[in-house]
Amino acid sequence: MKLKSLTLLCLFIIPGISVSASAAEEVVKTIYSCNDNKTMEVVYVNTTGGNSYAIINQVNEMIPMRLMKMASGANYEAISQDYTYKLYTKGKTADLVEGNDKPVLSNCLSDN
DSSP states (O other): OHHHHHHHHHHHHSTTOOSSGGGEEEEEEEEEEEGGGEEEEEEEEEETTSOEEEEEEETTEEEEEEEEOOSSSEEEEESSTTOOOEEEEETTEEEEEETTTEEEEEEEEEOO
């Protein structure tokens, strides 16, 4: 239920997504284990329109991110100009960086 509430909240804050239940084709929550015994939770939203988003919880705020065009992997950048976070993913691995790729959470590996 918590994930469903989070998903609906995210649909309100991500521009360009309809607020109907049919707007989200796929919603997946992934938990990553990172360096220094830290964890990172990411909710991925793939819409029927072909758009992909990631929502992270950082500095006690939900931060929506949009897919960036890259050669390999799925990489996301914060939608809000107030944040400089980028999420680099490939397979089961992920790295969260900010600014000029300063590491925030590194060498993250998903359990699923």
